[in-house]
Amino acid sequence: MVRSQRLQDLSGDGGVRKQELRPGTGQAMPPNASVAVKFSGYLEHQDKPFCTNCYSKSPGLMKLGKDITLLGLEVGLLTMKKGELSRFVFTPGYAYGQQGCPPLIPPSATVIFEVEVLDFLDSAESDAFFELTAEQQAAFPLQKVLKVADTERQFGNYLYRKRHLDDAKGRYKKALSILGLSPSSESEQRQINASKLLLLLNLSLTYLKLERPTQALVYGEKALEIDQRNAKALFRCGQACLCMTEYEKARDFLARAQRIQPFNHDINNELKKLASCYRDYMNKEKEMCCRMFASLNTSA
Numbered sequence: 001m002v003r004s005q006r007l008q009d010l011s012g013d014g015g016v017r018k019q020e021l022r023p024g025t026g027q028a029m030p031p032n033a034s035v036a037v038k039f040s041g042y043l044e045h046q047d048k049p050f051c052t053n054c055y056s057k058s059p060g061l062m063k064l065g066k067d068i069t070l071l072g073l074e075v076g077l078l079t080m081k082k083g084e085l086s087r088f089v090f091t092p093g094y095a096y097g098q099q100g101c102p103p104l105i106p107p108s109a110t111v112i113f114e115v116e117v118l119d120f121l122d123s124a125e126s127d128a129f130f131e132l133t134a135e136q137q138a139a140f141p142l143q144k145v146l147k148v149a150d151t152e153r154q155f156g157n158y159l160y161r162k163r164h165l166d167d168a169k170g171r172y173k174k175a176l177s178i179l180g181l182s183p184s185s186e187s188e189q190r191q192i193n194a195s196k197l198l199l200l201l202n203l204s205l206t207y208l209k210l211e212r213p214t215q216a217l218v219y220g221e222k223a224l225e226i227d228q229r230n231a232k233a234l235f236r237c238g239q240a241c242l243c244m245t246e247y248e249k250a251r252d253f254l255a256r257a258q259r260i261q262p263f264n265h266d267i268n269n270e271l272k273k274l275a276s277c278y279r280d281y282m283n284k285e286k287e288m289c290c291r292m293f294a295s296l297n298t299s300a
Contacts, residue, residue: 007089015094016075024084024117029077032124034061034155037077038116043109050104050111058162059118061155070095073113085116119158126151129178142181142188149175149195156202160209169206172199193226197233200226204236213243231260235267242270247278 007017029035036059040052053059068074072094080086092098092108100107129137129148137145156171176199183189200223207216217240223233238253251274257267 015091016072017089019087022085024081026082029120030122033120034063034123035120036061036118040114042112080117088113146195165210172203175199197226201232213240216240231257242274250274
């Protein structure tokens with residue numbers, strides 16, 4: 001499976017060796033990253049993996065130094081980039097030791113892992129921030145607080161893409177919770193508002209996906225308090241009102257969004273959907289009135 005002459009010795013003692021199968025892009029993984037990987041582990045001279053997560057559609061994030069218990073895998077991951085696919089050979093000292101892990105892994109087994117890095121996020125600064133006391137957090141420089149909030153938003157975006165909507169919502173709210181800052185200038189207020197606006201829009205969208213339009217409307221309207229001409233916020237509010245069959249409010253929000261972005265297909269399609277829903281609603285109202293009057297005439 002592995003040609004020894006093509007292996008790079010990562011540990012210096014031959015315990016962790018690497019063969020790059022497909023290069024990645026960007027920077028190598030930082031030591032405190034949270035990473036999403038696909039992996040398969042094999043015993044030497046065997047084609048069937050003893051462990052794999054390759055059948056999972058959306059592998060969860062694992063924290064380096066915490067969730068990854070195989071020393072060789074941690075050493076190997078720190079050399080990888082996003083999108084990279086590599087094969088590693090771990091000697092027992094970097095894998096399952098002299099005892100092995102019966103019945104799947106015999107004692108003193110050398111194992112081979114194929115690993116693909118799907119994504120990673122550097123959460124070192126964010127993790128350190130949330131370990132501080134409230135007083136220490138309040139003394140943090142604005143730019144670092146904004147960076148922490150952005151990291152949490154990126155975590156939320158990753159979870160949203162993987163359809164872990166409740167977890168994504170939690171990350172967005174966690175980021176929003178640290179932005180109740182007292183700015184010392186208009187410039188700082190604009191920076192805080194820009195960070196808040198992204199989170200409020202994401203929360204509104206996430207609540208729509210969770211089929212909770214009342215909350216989606218709440219966060220959409222909070223976004224409009226920051227930017228009353230934000231087309232996305234108007235669109236989210238319109239969607240939420242349509243879900244709640246508040247047709248007049250939905251029309252108002254969507255018409256305002258359309259005036260700002262007249263050629264936006266999503267907005268225009270939502271207005272068409274609104275017109276169709278309202279037409280169906282009026283037809284049902286008409287049928288109900290006809291049945292009611294017919295019942296009265298029959299009684300008479």
